[in-house]
Amino acid sequence: MSTKKLRRYTKQRRLVHDAIINRTDHPTAKEIFNELKPSGIGIATVYRQLAAMVEDGILATVDYDSETRYDPLTSPHAHIVCSVCNRISDIELPRDVNDLAPENLGFEVNEIELTWKGICNNCQ
């Protein structure tokens, strides 16, 4: 059994938490850091707190363009990514996506990653 790791409620933890928890734009650690810079927080702490939140199941990660982005929406969902403005948006995962799962090979599916890449209506 796994019990949730104890965390101290530091000023920095609250800062990072509040900066990411309501976001829908999947920011990078650097972006969060830049926004919290005036507080005097260190970049390493931003990375550490984001990693801790992922470990605690509060955040999910999305890899894009060789950078890890953070997502407070942890339930299964798909993404659309605009190649012009690089905006990553959430979109509902098709309900019948499990019908598409690889039924063969005895592959045990844990996670589905579905992303549409293209151009958003703003950038067309």
Add this chain to the structure above:
Amino acid sequence: MSTKKLRRYTKQRRLVHDAIINRTDHPTAKEIFNELKPSGIGIATVYRQLAAMVEDGILATVDYDSETRYDPLTSPHAHIVCSVCNRISDIELPRDVNDLAPENLGFEVNEIELTWKGICNNCQ
């Protein structure tokens, strides 16, 4: 109109081409380099030739675990990734995957990325 960039047929180009063209295991640049090491090829050249082949449409890229992997299968297809042995395998893209496209928002889809993560039968 875009005409294909001229390439010189160097010994190194042939080496990299032959090392990747029939592979189904999505190797990294480092892996290709290690296999071609006895030829005396430089690591930068391996990266350059792989990038050139991507530019020419001969290879596709697959990002996994903070590394770029190269794929001679350039037609649209999905992947299954084993989190134990890290093996990336090709799988057919569901025929009706376009029915799942985001019809809303006027998003112009260029590319679909679909990956199942889990445990392959070998590793269970």
Add this chain to the structure above:
DNA sequence: TTTGTTATTGATAACCAATATCATTAAATT
């Protein structure tokens, strides 16, 4: 063939996201 042009090469410096190190600080407990 020989010559000239220039894309390509290999060594390596530089880049950049991310992690490791470590002395100091400050939560949490006693």
Add this chain to the structure above:
DNA sequence: AATTTAATGATATTGGTTATCAATAACAAA
């Protein structure tokens, strides 16, 4: 208040990848 120790911030280090550049070799022209 004293004690314990997780967390912090500065910064060194790591690892994948790209940039730089003098030397080389593919290709075209003569």
